[in-house]
Amino acid sequence: MAKWFKAMPDFVRRLILLATLLLAAAFAAPPAAAEDGYDLWLRYRPLPPALRQVYAPRLAQLSVTASSPTLKAARQELERGLDGLLGERPGLGGVLIAGTPRSSATIARLRLRLEGLGDEGFVIRSVRLGRRPATIIAANSDIGVLYGAFAFLRRLQGGQPIEALDLREDPKLKLRILNHWDNLDRSVERGYSGASLWDWHKLPGWRDPRYVDYARANASIGINGTVLTNVNANAEVLTPLYLKKVAALADLFRPFGIKVYLTARFSAPIELGKLPTADPLDPRVRDWWKSKADEIYRLVPDFGGFLVKANSEGQPGPQDYKRSHADGANMLADALSPHGGIVMWRAFVYTAAPDTDRAKQAYEEFKPLDGRFRDNVIVQVKNGPIDFQPREPFHPLFGAMPKTPLILEAQITKEYLGFATHLAYLGTMWEEVLGSDTFARGPGTAVAGTLTGMAGVANVGTDRNWSGSHFDQANWYAFGRLAWDPARSAEAIAGEWSRMTWGNDPEVVAPVVAMMMRSRQAAVDYMTPLGLHHLMATGHHYGPGPWVDDLERRDWNPTYYHRADRDGIGFDRTASGSNAVAQYAPPVAGRFAGLETVPDDYLLWFHHVPWDHRLRSGRTVWDELVVRYSRGVGAVREMRRSWASLEPRIDRERFEQVAAFLAIQEEEATWWRDASLAYFQSVSRRPLPMGHAPPAHRLDHYKSLRFPYAPGQ
């Protein structure tokens, strides 16, 4: 034994032995807690040593004066992030300063040109303070600082450089809102991730810490509002008992820049106020809403306002009194405007007795109202003219109401894209619609340029991983990032998310992003290729039902939409049909209306064509349909293979859930293809092209399947 070892005092020798053991344990031990997805993209797991060595000296010290709840949240998030990502940091070195000119004298002195950043923007700047390197996160407002803190942590999580930073960001859209279709009994309409997060019964007495994690997650992607309740609204939430509960949530969300909104049931003055009418022009009704708004603002001083679904799918509305949507919206707007609240009025309407193409109805009802809404009314329009289908052309109202602010409503929850078990990244879908040129003010007027905000129908619930599946977290993430900046690319967002969620290993990032980028097209292919739409089974929308033709309303039936018969398939929306194309600006209308110019992806949306119609591929429509259905299944099979290869690089629990879900997806994609082809073949009477195996079962089998308890109803 070395002399120096023997020379040491006994306790030091013991210390060395212990240290050796501890070191061995520290490096041998598996990660402390299994990864179950609860942490979302805010995992803050230790970075590789090489990165830590670069970052830690520049971030030795953190300086945030927590002079408000929001700045306190920013400081806590930075502490949590730096502690997690970097572990122990040296006591000396660079400093990270976050604040506003009011909260930090240093920031005030730095003259950072904060003008033009508005209420929510931020700068991140590398400077020197004397001889010390400093990183500054600065904003005009506390919430800007919090957004900047999350942006900075995202850089660290992604392993990006933090030297010589000069970043400047502010949100491109003002309203970035989640819509929860959550009911007061905690069921969630179109929810596939457990029950509603809102534990109404225990509120306000019990404030689940999860509410704060929800707010953190939203703030990290710039979401600044949340509608707590289902658009199929229940007036009960407007009673004093519930408003106290709403106020408790608002208190928890406020530091994170998230305003609370509620859905307003149009008939509430009757149900709660015992009035004989809910006529928006009746003074008693107007008074009732005014005093209800006053009551709400006493409890929630920064209440956001109301979201309203009226005269749609059985909901009450102003048309019950022969008033217009504008009359209804303006009445609520007048009640809210003294307090600064807004009304988001949904354009998703279709009349009870459809005498026209359902795709045309929102435009027909709302376009004439342009200019008739109060300033604090915003019309909320779904991305496409039908209903969150795997692929729709953009909604013709975008660009068509220049005097009315519009919100684009997207569905984050996957009602029509495989629920929680199918991997379908929606960033590409939203990128597609946001980038579509409306030609509203000449060429180059993308949908994104016509918007004041985006609303996303939330996919979060009580499931441990929030969104029902790990990959569905990416849709929540992408929604927030696109609402912040609709010009951001879906692929860049997928990369960001993948790094934050699965780690920086390039052998993981590349295949994960590749899976995500092709996943939505895969779902389109195995569900509704070539512009087909609304082929899902009744009610729950789980699985295929292209044969369904017996529902009460004609426009609830898949046969209404695909119109397949012995001769051909597709919905003629050109001048020879419903002429829905005419709702678009002429250059768009012309492109969609021409059989030579319409993109294959929208062919059967706009055209009824013979089965033998030839596509650009050279194949007939029938053959192309079969090829695309099969291609969709093949893509899922590819995703499974790709994921399986990542097993050694992904933590066990998350790996296995994704693997199990992909297996379910392959099974269900095959079911979609087989059931759809069995049906369409029974109509087209054509043979499958060479190399395509026939469906596993006869059509009757697919028709016989029942799923009375599929989730989300």
Added chain:
Amino acid sequence: MAKWFKAMPDFVRRLILLATLLLAAAFAAPPAAAEDGYDLWLRYRPLPPALRQVYAPRLAQLSVTASSPTLKAARQELERGLDGLLGERPGLGGVLIAGTPRSSATIARLRLRLEGLGDEGFVIRSVRLGRRPATIIAANSDIGVLYGAFAFLRRLQGGQPIEALDLREDPKLKLRILNHWDNLDRSVERGYSGASLWDWHKLPGWRDPRYVDYARANASIGINGTVLTNVNANAEVLTPLYLKKVAALADLFRPFGIKVYLTARFSAPIELGKLPTADPLDPRVRDWWKSKADEIYRLVPDFGGFLVKANSEGQPGPQDYKRSHADGANMLADALSPHGGIVMWRAFVYTAAPDTDRAKQAYEEFKPLDGRFRDNVIVQVKNGPIDFQPREPFHPLFGAMPKTPLILEAQITKEYLGFATHLAYLGTMWEEVLGSDTFARGPGTAVAGTLTGMAGVANVGTDRNWSGSHFDQANWYAFGRLAWDPARSAEAIAGEWSRMTWGNDPEVVAPVVAMMMRSRQAAVDYMTPLGLHHLMATGHHYGPGPWVDDLERRDWNPTYYHRADRDGIGFDRTASGSNAVAQYAPPVAGRFAGLETVPDDYLLWFHHVPWDHRLRSGRTVWDELVVRYSRGVGAVREMRRSWASLEPRIDRERFEQVAAFLAIQEEEATWWRDASLAYFQSVSRRPLPMGHAPPAHRLDHYKSLRFPYAPGQ
């Protein structure tokens, strides 16, 4: 600097510095993960060093031949427990051996007198193997080994000695079963802990790891069966689609000794089989059930059998065809018996048109059937004759059906005891009923002695902490421990649970156990003192509704049960009234029937007395009622104080939830007292005794409260 320090090679010096840092970090760091209750009583947090020093040398090595899935589970649990409780163990020292004579040659050689332990018992014995100390966990069966492993870990968790062990345990009841009132849409009837654990939609493709943790928790307390579905049954679970899902759960539970049971909807042959009848004597019906049983056993070879609620609260049953409960049960029993399955037939029945005291009906219907059931039929009887009230006398069927095996049905979920937010430990309630002397075979025939099993209506759901509250975990735990051995004391079980759940700090154990031991009496006092019962609001049973008298059925109304009027209060169940007392053995009946002998706790259950009737306390019934209502509220206030004093000793997250729930409980206990007294005072027209403040509101206020979305409906 010391010479020896300088003399060391540089890397060693660095190592020492690093070690010092690591040590500092290790001891300064808070526990790795916040405690959220997910781990239940199987937390396995590190024991205090003094205990570790005692245990670790005796448990240096673990030897379990994992020759079956159950033994593998035992080994994994012991590894997990020892790693967590003891951390690193010395490589040399004593050995822990677990197995059966078949799995372990050592155990076979030891001649441990395993006879008489049956299929589920175990021994834990300290022996010497050569010069080595050894601890042996041995059993005849693999599941006995697993039960022994959990028992041994429980000793370690409680800090009990493990030297010179000679323990021998086997379960006193054969059937120890959870009943899940879970619906296929994942709602849970009377569930207050989130949604159903069974994610039917994703089964069998996705097997949530939580299913295994559920099985571990149950095995740890000896539960050996689980009924997956609601007694208000849905035939759909018997379809091939669902049976495959059931089989997946059965596969996961099997290693943990847990058999799967289903509820059988009596009309399933009509609904699924398209038969014109479900008459149990119709051969087509008998054949349908036989082939259904065959189908189930092909998928689940160890399927447990059926639980049936028939001709009760609108459920179909044999009486629809003028057949008896015995006819119905025997028909199902015949279908199951070739496979070894059983039928649990519930005695919770009351006729649609009550012409008699509802408390009498189960006895009247079932007592005459004693001896008419097949061997594999077990009659399942609620603990009391009404319905899981905060306090009921024991059910008169216990001891009254000597030829029929009986299961006692207890409600772990707290439908009538404050849902998830009230702290009410039910161990004392069950101890009370299990220990009640039926005098069925002379004095000393306790209820426990008349049983073949216990069924507990589960309180577990998707809430992170499983049971809705941390303290409600104790009720799950106590149910299992009492079903294993009904003679165990509720206080000992509370102590065990407290140590495993909150740690061994005696300053925590004593007050926690004290809170638990008084908690159920507190709930009785602030809800239904002196033998009052069924005073809850309609439907959801949340909060007080003693004034309700307008429900369709007379025996759904609280006024039916308390019968309070100007002159007095209580339900006369003596010979001058419904004579329900006569259903008990004469010594019991005599005690309950005598105004001088009836315990105060059952006074108004059995007697209608004038308001001025004097109790043993010297107070009138009216005054005693007020005193007890107030005492209940006072006890909750005491619990809050007691819990608050534990703040420094309990991890933050769990501390805060319990504190918040106790605040809710105090508020609701006060509501119960005030609403009840406001009502009873409006009837009795008597002044409150001195020192008792009047209710905070007028009676009308309490009557006006509505809770349409209270959970559990």
